[in-house]
Amino acid sequence: MRKRLLATAFAALMTVAAWAQIGSPYIHDPSTVVECDGKYYTFGTGSGGLISEDGWNWHGGAVRPGGGVAPDALKIGDRYLVVYSTGDVQGVRYGSHVYAMWNKTLDPESPDFKFTDPIDIAGSNGYEDCDGIDPGLMMGPDGRLWLVYGTYFGYLRVVELDPATARAIGEPVNVALSCEAGEMIYNDGWYYLLATHGTCCSGVNSTYEIIVGRSKSPTGPYCDNLGRDMIHGGGRLLLASEPRRIGAGHFGRFVVGKGIEKFSFHFEGDLDRSGRSVLAMRALLWKDGWPVAGKPFESGEYSIVSERRGFTLELAVNNVPMNTGARGMSRNADGPVVALDDQKLEDVIGTWPQGDINLRIGPELFRPHQAWVITELNDVPGFIGGAYCKITIAGTGRALAATASREVTTVPEFTGAPEQLWRIDQLTDGTFRIMPKAVPGTDEELALVAVADSTPSLGVFDPESDNSKWNLYKH
């Protein structure tokens, strides 16, 4: 009994740990992840923040003066705007201030690294229904810059900032009641206000959760899926807790490219890491005009199905028929009804060639030549929000690989070569892009595409085309 429990716990650990960022991603109230000169940065409560070279493995080292809580960061032109807040200034409860400062780089090693003097851009006097901390920044599609701030003490407020100086323009507007960690984003004609409900700072007992409302105007009203205004306590859930990761808060959007978005946040308590607060990233999906959290990727056995035609990626080998005896298509139920065995790898592997085997896309029959094991690799650098994977035929070492002729094939054994490492990103429509880390002989970024119903190849990713999209169905 004990042994089994231990094994289960271990297995859970192994699987689960791979879903979070690796390294030392310990942070609370992370700012939106920002890229600077090929590295990724996020700042947290207190001073400093995290840096990652690959977007997957994080460590301390980012530098932000000023202390205080819950910063946000945004690249504007060739500069970085960092905002943060301090509460209870001069002993006045909820007398809080938001400060802004600029830097030419976020890399503390750079000779250009120097924050400008912070300026006070918003706040609360302690008497009003607002607590001016937890700032969030958004650059609108029209080049107007907006700041949202506030906590459970009254309202979140939105105020416009001058994008040249970050000074406030005009009067703040109340947009939401009893939230924290406000952040605005814009998508397809709508402004979205993300925030958190629930309790922070209680480890694995925190009930933090990310909610969202939307509006046609940056100053609201932001309404939820029921039409409730966030100023009336409304809010549609984006993400609360996942198994073993509790209390999502402090949303930040990271657009990788058209059709590929991520969001950063913290979990208040990661049960696989002593219940500490950790940075996390997930795919950001869009469904019916609402942002939706993608699921964490999980290693396992999958069908890799082309969105173009619904066919599945398979080895180009003979489809060995199963001998199952009489079938019968009639309604007469003669004879006992029995369960048939699945076709097994050993039934067919002897018919496969030994060397490289090419690929095609065919009707799904759940046969061994269609069964892929996708395994996250944490001993090689990852990419923003994910680990590279090896993709092998179940029960074998036969691995999916990009070739110098810009095609895909399988090699008999996985060697760890970069053309055998695959980056899998969930797209905003919920399907997946599958890209080799490298294609021999070219620097071009190519993805797995279905150039025909039956023909996989490598091509330029096109978020508008189903040819570029794949579904992963777990066995």
Add this chain to the structure above:
Amino acid sequence: MKILNRILLAALLVTAFAVTGSAQKKGKIDVGEALKGYFTPVTTPSASPDAKGFIRRWMILEPISKPNSTNRVFTDTYTRENLSVEYFPGQFTVIPKDGDKVKVTMEYQPPVNLTSNRPAQPQGEQPKFVKATLTWHALDSDHFFVKLFRFATGLDKDRYGVIFWTVTVINCEEDIPNVRLAVGSNKAARWWVNGEELLLLAGDRHMGVDSAVSDRITLKKGKNVLRGVTMNGPGMSEFCARFIDDHGNPVRNYTITCN
């Protein structure tokens, strides 16, 4: 993000106490002036629910001190037990009038001011009890919600670690079956109609319209007494309440009086 504030606060408490006296208002308070922007003293004989059915006319008792430095404690059991404590006679039955006073014995907490944010009952110490005389106020809220926090602030009472009793009377011309009481509450609360408990709201919750709704009830012809009690630790106490039907639409065919 509150944790840092909490740390800061601990450091600031001493300072806070020092300014307590000056922040406290003395003498008779003009209720209308003190609650401006949030409440208006009742001047009309009866009111109607607003366009969305929210009940804005209430008898509100000045807060009973019940120090809690965190809202994590508000489990179902804690909420029920602590909101069952009888602080004053007729607590579960009274239909008070404006200006009625009740005498209560309640836990002591440092006097309120704007730089002390929450009860500071040191852990492990026995609570100290004090006697107090609290007043009922007949008020119309200026908003769909009832901002108890501003009620307490305006009247210079305890703002955090508090219990608010609220009562109103729903007058129906005929029985209205299959209605539900819908409440949004910051934070833990119990609600009754005609003495029957309809809602127990536990947890560290925010006020949202229709956060919790009751089973179906019948509002009977004549008077129906709607009673709620709201408890908070640190936080901005408030609630909103209305009656809705099976489709979630507001029920509005009644009037509201204070007695």
Add this chain to the structure above:
Amino acid sequence: MKRIIIIAALLLSGVIMFAQTGAPFIHDPSSIVECDGKYYTFGTGSGGLISEDGWSWHSGAVRPGGGAAPDAIKIGDRYLVIYGTTGGGMGGGHASKIMTMWNKTLDPESPDFGYSDPVLVLESLVDEDFNAIDPGVLMGPDGRLWLTAGTYFGHIRQVEIDPKTGFRVEGNEAIDVGRNMEASTMMYRDGWYYLLGTHGTCCDGVNATYNIVVGRSRNPQGPFIDNVGRSMIEGGGKSVITSERRLIGPGHFGRFVEEEGVEKMSFHWEADMDQSGRSVLGIRPLIWKDGWPEAGEALKEGTYEIKSVRSGYALELEVDFVRAQGAQGGMGRGAGNQQPVVSIEEQKLEDVIDTWPKGVIGARNGYYMGRPWQRWSIIPVPEAGGYLGGPYYKIVIAGTNRALAANEKAEVDTVPEFTGAPEQLWRIDQLTDGTYRIMPKSIPGHDEPYALVSLGDCSPTLAPFDFSSDNSKWEFKGFAPLK
């Protein structure tokens, strides 16, 4: 080896629940039609299946004329049944006829049961690029009745039928709308006409590669275009459903609209590996995504979070929040935190169950935290029967028999032991937007067909189902295999 057997057994017990029960053996089923509270589908050869509840099927439907792959539709108070007279070139050439006939009822026991004489509406000659079998019909929103037919042997051909007579509309010219597929049929939704067909090989048991495809058009006569811009007449087709783990070769699509937001698709699996590889009737939720139809999923037995779409809150017992013990986090970046990073055990049922009352416990919605009072095992109850496309389920707190139940106040709570009473049995339908409706089989003392509804964020109740409101919708988030 032993392990493999255990896995196979698990698969078997799991998978069987996803197929229709009884003896649902059929090939080339017609669209399912309801008649006087029973469900009917006709197949190749004569006859067909009947079901009293839509879940357990048995032989007994009656259709004369033999031939292959019929379709059926209710028009006014009559039923029009259409079939092809031959079996797709198996008997020689591709000469065939499509026939229609009427019946006042589909119930062979009814005194009104009697087919009209079949009439010819479309035919193929021995050697043209068309094979007049596999008919499918659609009544358009304007009352026009369209029929398509054809196979791999050439084109899919469309004609218009007079919905009053069942005859071909006078002067109607047949047009070609697709090629090289089988089991064509059409449907209409929201300004679009859809042409469905089946690609792949039929009639090869577990080796059959049948799969269902679709194209769409603003015009009932096409061209029907797929997701990559190809016309169905160019051989295009977007996938609707392909084989599943042990259910192989879906074909012969039929749509069944129960009500707004609740749709089902019927078809056959060429082979059910849990039923000797025989051809069986399949029914799945029909989902609509960006204007395209997709097969939904049968809810698999398992342990789930039951999430209200209204608020995102999870259905839970009305019990105290018990704080998880152990390490309390740490929010810094670790400069001062040199302790090793360890895995913490999740809160377990035995950690909290003693704090729960023994009797009835209310149900509410709360922040999802993966706690024992939020983990529900959803398990089909085979002896409880079913409804169109699914079995009734019990919904119990994982690790216990504490069951979600409707009560006489038309509210929901939980009872300490599942007894099989109808108010403890739940019908779960996936809706056209992919979310779910959850309905008790019955409510004590109430006749209203209420569903589980979140009228408040935290307050589940039983109330009228409204597809236009997120209050009526739920999602199931699986997080752990059922132990």
